[in-house]
Amino acid sequence: MFRKIGFPVRGDYRGNLIAIEGETDIPFEIKRVYYIFATQSDVVRGLHAHSSLQQVLICVNGSCRILVDDAERREEFLLDTPSSGLLISSGVWREMKDFSKDAVLLVLASEHYDESDYIRDYEDFLEKFRK
Ligand code: TYD
Numbered sequence: 001m002f003r004k005i006g007f008p009v010r011g012d013y014r015g016n017l018i019a020i021e022g023e024t025d026i027p028f029e030i031k032r033v034y035y036i037f038a039t040q041s042d043v044v045r046g047l048h049a050h051s052s053l054q055q056v057l058i059c060v061n062g063s064c065r066i067l068v069d070d071a072e073r074r075e076e077f078l079l080d081t082p083s084s085g086l087l088i089s090s091g092v093w094r095e096m097k098d099f100s101k102d103a104v105l106l107v108l109a110s111e112h113y114d115e116s117d118y119i120r121d122y123e124d125f126l127e128k129f130r131k
Helices: 122-129
Strands: 002-006 032-037 045-050 055-061 064-069 074-079 084-088 093-097 104-109
Antiparallel strands (some): 045 093, 055 104
16 A cells, blocks of 8 residues: 655744654654665665555655555655655555655654565565555
């Protein structure tokens, strides 16, 4: 499953602020945060799915495109605002691309880093998650 999530902007005359709380604004407890930046525009990142990890991707500066594939349908999302994110549940193949020079992609994750949770072969992914 994947879907866009909007976050309310708490703006005033000083500027804007967005707060994201685990289990309230997104459907999981946040155990890890990482961010991707200074990625070349011709580079494709990701190219994997996860067995159990859930993530929310937010492009807090600049823009990038995320291709998601749940073994039934493929969709591409443009992330170009800090006020919305893309929720990606387990069992979804993802590719991150078309990073702008100034792109900073923030990722909120439901688990600590665990290499054994990665599925890096697309055929293995289809075999495991095909409906
Ligand atoms: P990688 O999974 O290749 O990034 P992407 O999915 O964006 O293509 O991660 C790059 C490197 O960072 C790799 O050596 C693993 C390491 N890494 C961590 O140590 N902790 C993490 O939470 C993540 C996401 C990656």
